[in-house]
Amino acid sequence: MSYDRPMDGGLELAEGTSERLSLGVAARLSRYLQVLTQAKKMGKDTISSQELADYTHVNSTQIRRDLSGFGKFGKRGVGYNVDALVSQIRKILRTSGKHNIALFGAGHLGKAIAGSDIFADHGFEVVAIFDTDKAKIGQPVGENGRLKVRPYSDLQRVVDAEEIVVGVLAVPTHAAQQVAVDLVDAGVKIIFNYSEALLQVPPDVTVHTSSPAVDLLYALYFYLT
Amino acid sequence: MSYDRPMDGGLELAEGTSERLSLGVAARLSRYLQVLTQAKKMGKDTISSQELADYTHVNSTQIRRDLSGFGKFGKRGVGYNVDALVSQIRKILRTSGKHNIALFGAGHLGKAIAGSDIFADHGFEVVAIFDTDKAKIGQPVGENGRLKVRPYSDLQRVVDAEEIVVGVLAVPTHAAQQVAVDLVDAGVKIIFNYSEALLQVPPDVTVHTSSPAVDLLYALYFYLT
DNA sequence: TAGATTGTTAATCGATTAACAATC
DNA sequence: TAGATTGTTAATCGATTAACAATC
Numbered sequence: 001m002s003y004d005r006p007m008d009g010g011l012e013l014a015e016g017t018s019e020r021l022s023l024g025v026a027a028r029l030s031r032y033l034q035v036l037t038q039a040k041k042m043g044k045d046t047i048s049s050q051e052l053a054d055y056t057h058v059n060s061t062q063i064r065r066d067l068s069g070f071g072k073f074g075k076r077g078v079g080y081n082v083d084a085l086v087s088q089i090r091k092i093l094r095t096s097g098k099h100n101i102a103l104f105g106a107g108h109l110g111k112a113i114a115g116s117d118i119f120a121d122h123g124f125e126v127v128a129i130f131d132t133d134k135a136k137i138g139q140p141v142g143e144n145g146r147l148k149v150r151p152y153s154d155l156q157r158v159v160d161a162e163e164i165v166v167g168v169l170a171v172p173t174h175a176a177q178q179v180a181v182d183l184v185d186a187g188v189k190i191i192f193n194y195s196e197a198l199l200q201v202p203p204d205v206t207v208h209t210s211s212p213a214v215d216l217l218y219a220l221y222f223y224l225t
Numbered sequence: 226m227s228y229d230r231p232m233d234g235g236l237e238l239a240e241g242t243s244e245r246l247s248l249g250v251a252a253r254l255s256r257y258l259q260v261l262t263q264a265k266k267m268g269k270d271t272i273s274s275q276e277l278a279d280y281t282h283v284n285s286t287q288i289r290r291d292l293s294g295f296g297k298f299g300k301r302g303v304g305y306n307v308d309a310l311v312s313q314i315r316k317i318l319r320t321s322g323k324h325n326i327a328l329f330g331a332g333h334l335g336k337a338i339a340g341s342d343i344f345a346d347h348g349f350e351v352v353a354i355f356d357t358d359k360a361k362i363g364q365p366v367g368e369n370g371r372l373k374v375r376p377y378s379d380l381q382r383v384v385d386a387e388e389i390v391v392g393v394l395a396v397p398t399h400a401a402q403q404v405a406v407d408l409v410d411a412g413v414k415i416i417f418n419y420s421e422a423l424l425q426v427p428p429d430v431t432v433h434t435s436s437p438a439v440d441l442l443y444a445l446y447f448y449l450t
Numbered sequence: 451t452a453g454a455t456t457g458t459t460a461a462t463c464g465a466t467t468a469a470c471a472a473t474c
Numbered sequence: 475t476a477g478a479t480t481g482t483t484a485a486t487c488g489a490t491t492a493a494c495a496a497t498c
Contacts, residue, residue, distance in 0.1 A: 273478085273479065273480090274479075274480075285479095286482095289481065289482085290481085293481050293482075297481070298480095299479075299481080300479080301478080301479050301480040301481080302477075302478045302479050302480075303478080303479070303480085304478090304480085
């Protein structure tokens with residue numbers, strides 16, 4: 001685990017490059033990144049493992065341990081430089097690039113997602129929004145009406161032309177499976193599902209279903225006990 | 226771990242009642258519940274641990290192990306009865322009751338949440354929606370315009386009158402901390418944060434921040450490697 | 451220097467998995 | 475009966491934590 005390369009932003013990845021991160025480490029690193037991004041917006045230059053722990057509910061020792069596996073990123077007595085740590089984690093997660101998203105459904109949820117910078121902050125860009133409702137097609141959506149709602153029939157063409165890697169489903173539950181099928185046919189391998197549908201997809205496709213109510217149940221259990 | 230009470234819906238909880246569930250078990254049980262709820266809607270009467278595994282990405286042995294800690298809920302060669310398992314898990318999680326939610330922010334996201342049945346399916350009811358924008362106050366929101374947007378100044382009064390246990394923040398990031406402070410003052414202990422703000426709250430208050438982009442980063446890592 | 455915080459070790463704990471007898 | 479699937483064991487693996495020397 002020793003690591004003697006200077007921490008000055010060299011381009012190579014630290015040890016561990018060749019092996020896949022474990023699920024847990026990858027998930028935690030993503031969360032650190034989220035907090036760091038916000039901390040930076042709040043004008044913080046450095047952050048301690050204890051502060052990161054307060055926001056992520058991950059033990060501070062665990063955080064230092066996760067990070068030290070890839071290099072000595074901190075300064076004893078001071079903490080971690082926010083900018084430097086962001087770029088290190090991005091490198092470790094190999095998500096420094098820009099990735100294009102297509103959004104399905106131009107209802108309240110679709111508009112909320114299109115207008116948010118929650119994806120943009122992490123290098124994702126919503127480059128297309130689709131709906132099957134003719135009344136909605138052509139409508140401007142997102143900040144400054146940057147996007148125009150496209151007809152659903154353009155899916156395949158747009159996925160190819162815009163190099164879409166993620167499909168986000170903000171459609172009614174009954175419509176979700178069909179969109180998933182069409183996305184898979186178009187070659188998309190990551191689907192983010194905001195509907196309640198249980199999606200059936202081939203094994204090489206990743207589905208992430210957002211379940212706020214599940215998270216609430218979980219929080220409530222610890223509140224009630 | 227032996228358990229000889231009939232599985233016929235007796236009211237007592239199985240073994241483990243007195244001890245708190247571990248974080249992991251509680252989280253997984255919540256996810257099983259989500260899948261079971263959807264499976265029921267799809268008309269399934271029984272479900273196998275393997276089917277649950279396919280939808281939750283939890284190993285099927287792990288699922289049987291989680292469940293068998295509380296009783297023998299399954300039938301060998303058949304699987305689990307969906308209805309019975311739902312009520313058993315609800316009992317284990319002690320979330321059989323109804324819990325009231327207040328929603329903050331009547332923008333696209335607030336309206337999307339108010340109009341969804343994602344919370345209702347799990348015994349949560351959105352009973353109030355607030356906004357500070359005078360133009361929005363009084364507007365009907367949710368299915369059949371069931372809710373009218375209330376002025377933010379009514380927060381304390383409504384939390385008391387409606388026995389609100391969860392506050393859901395669908396407000397701009399810059400407004401989130403103030404709402405959190407006011408909710409804490411009103412006695413709410415669970416906050417669900419859809420903004421990007423890092424919220425500062427007392428230790429006895431649970432904050433869950435929804436981070437779709439973080440989940441995407443994570444999915445993308447496994448896609449890219 | 452004095453205080454703070456990292457990096458790292460060592461020990462513990464819980465999660466995960468394969469395997470398979472029991473039994474529907 | 476034959477096939478399927480649970481409940482459970484036993485072994486392994488990774489996560490978690492306390493403690494503390496190193497050092498900024």
